Amino acid sequence: MTASTTRRSTAARSRWAATGAIAVTGALLLSGCGDQRDKVTNTDTSGKPPLFSLLPKEIQSAGVIKVGSDINYPPVEFRKGNEVVGIDPDIAEALSKQLGVRFEFSNGTFDTLLSGMRSGRYDIAMSAMTDNKGRQEGIDPDTGKKVGKGVDFVDYLTAGVSIYTRKGDTQGISTWDDLCGRKIVVQRGTTSHDLAKAQSKKCDKDGKKTISIEAFANDTEAQTRLRGGGADAGSSDFPVAAYAVRTSGGGDDFELVGEQVEAAPYGIAVSKDDAQLRDALKAALDAIIRTKDYEKVLKKWGVEAGAVDQATINGGK
Template identity: 40%
Template sequence: MSFASLSSGSAARQRLGIAAAAGSLLLTACGSSSSGGPAAPDLHGQLPEQVRSTGVLRIGTDLGYAPIGFKNAAGKPDGLDVDLANALGGVLGVRVEFSQVPFDKLFMGLQAHQFDVVMAGVTDNLQRRDGTDAKGMKMNSGVDFVDYFVTGTSIVVAKGNPQKITTLDDLCGRTVALQRGTVQATLAERQAGVCEKSSHKKLTVQETDTDDQALALVAQGKAAADLSDTPAAAYAAQQGRGGAQFQVTGEQMQAGPYGIVLSKEDTVLRDTLVKALDRVIRSGEYDKILSKWGLSAGAAQNAVVNGGF
C-alpha cells in the first residue's frame, strides 16, 4: 500500500514490536445493531468473557490502505474493514475499538494481547498461519484467519505505462516498490530469483513503510512499478491526480482471501466471529458494504477458517 499524491481520503498500510503496539493510536467506532442486522443475544453469549464483560472488541489495524481501511476527510476510520467490523459489532452487541499500528507490527501486537483481532487487509496464507518466514524458518506461533473477502496482487505504473510493463518478468532489470511485510514482498523476492536465473537482470526491490510511500517512488520515477493488493491499486489509479498519475497494468495475480486475524488459542472468539460473519452475509449488509466501496467482485459466499493459499 502507498501514499504518494493521493487525495485526503487515501492513506496506506502494513506491520513489528510490542513497544509500537503499546504506543498505538486508539480510535473508536461504535458497532450499530442496525448495521449487520439486530444484535444476536445467542452470539453475544458465546463471546469470550473478556469481550463480553467489557462490551468491546479491540481491533488492530493500519488505516492507510484505501478503500480497505483509511482515515476519511474528517479523520475518522473508514473503508471496507471498518464498515464490516461495525456490522460484526452490531450483530455481536459490542462496540468495536481500533488501534492504529504500522502494518508490520500488527502480528506482534496481537501476540502481546494489545488487541483481540487484526483487520487490515491481511491476506490469509500458509506462511502466516504457520508463523514462518519465506524460507520456512519458524518466527512465531502462527495465527488463525476468518476469511471474508477475495482479492489478489496488481502492478501499478505511471500513467501511460512508459516502460511497457505488463508482467512480473517485465520488472527484471528494474526497481519495484512495495510495502514491507506484505505478500507482495514475498512475491517480489521470488521474482528476483526468477529474473536472475532467466535473464541475468537484477530486480531491485525497494521496501517502504507504507504503500503510499511506494507509490511516491513510482511518481518520482525512482521505481518502475508498485506491487499492491488489487483494490488499493485500483483506488490509487482512480484517485492519483484525478486519475492522471497512475494506472493498473496486466492481470491480477495470486488471488487469495483477506482474513480477520486471531491468535491460535482464541478458538472461542474465532468460532463466534465465523457465525457472526455468516449472519452479516445472509442479512444482505455484507453485499451493501462491498457495493459501497466498489468491491463486489471479491465477495465471499460464507465465512471460512484458514482458507488461504
C-alpha cells in the first residue's frame, strides 16, 4: 500500500476491520481461521533460531507476532483461494525462520491498522505501509494535528505511486496535472488518496476544475469502479497498479500512464514503546538480506527494483 502520513506521501492508507487470524510461517495456507506452522530452520547450538533471544520475553513465550494487515492489496498481500500470498507474507515467512516465532496475520481495513496496534490488538502492522514523518509523529494528514504517539518503522522496500486508466482510454492523462476536472478512484487513507486531495487543491489554485475523488475501503473496489466506467483514472502504489494492469482481465482492462511519483519506503510499523521488538525485526531483515532469502521473495513477485540493501529505522521523510 507509498509516501504519506497515511499510506504514502503524507497521509494514512485506508484499510481495517479485523476479520481473522492467519498464521504465517510456511506456505501461509489457510484452513478456516486456523494457522499453519513451518519447521524453523537455521537454529544455533542452543536449539533456538539465531535471533530468537533478541525478541521481547512475552513474544518468546507466546511464540507469535500478531500482525495487522489489509489482506486485499495484491501483490503485496492477498488471498488466492484458501491461501494467503504476497510480498509481505513471504517476507514474514523468511523473518520467522530467523526469529523462531510465527507471524499471525489478522485482516483489517488499512486506515485502522495503527490504532489497532496502539490498542494492543496487533504487535506490528505490515501492510505496504509507507514510512513517513506524519506516521512517525502521529500527525493527522488532513488536520495537521497530533492524534497519537506515532510509530517506528523498519523499512523493507521502496515503492512509488502510479496512475492507471482503462486500457486504450487514457483521455490524455499522463501526469497528476492532467487530472484536473476528472474523476479518480483510490483506496481511502492511502498516499494516492493524499496526492489526489493535494492535486485537487492545486487545480483550484491554478484556476482549473478540481478533481472528483471517490475513495474506497480497498483497492479492489476502486479497480472495479474504474473498470465499469465510473471514473477516468485510478491510482495505487506502483507494485499494486502494475499487478492490476498485468492481471486484470488477462491484461486487457487497464494500462499505466506516466511515471511513478513519491517513491518512499514501505515499513513494518512498531510501537515506539517496543524498541526491542523493532530492533529484533531490523536484525532479522538484515539477516535475510544477507542470506538472499529477501532477494528471492522480490524476484518471485517482480519487484526487485524496490529492493533495499539494508534495514533502516524511520527512513521515511
